Amino acid sequence: MRKKRFDLTAFAYDKRGRLLAVGRNSYIQTHPLQAKFAKKAGRPQAIYLHAELVALLKSRQQVHKLVVVRYNKDGSPGNAKPCEICQLAIEAFNVKHVEHT
Secondary structure (H helix, E strand, O other): OOOOOEEEEEEEEOOOOOEEEEEEOOOOOEOHHHHHHHHHOOOOOOOEOOHHHHHHHHOOOOOOEEEEEEEEOOOOEEOOOOOHHHHHHHHHOOOOEEEEO
């Protein structure tokens, strides 16, 4: 099993600021949408679920804001800017605001 170098978590909120869902990176789960966006971004091997897509899929209603945070193994915050795969998903789900560490 691959050892985690960091924890990446995404929080999905509605327009009123209510938390809809929380997503974390998975190193074992896949999803057809993850594969679709990965292929479109030119990274077809990136089939394991990213935190942003997990949060978007878990949300039962329109996500207005997505907050993505990353903590390194030592507990310090790290850059959590969504990758090109997640950018495609964020656009497809019509998310209006994205914040990241």
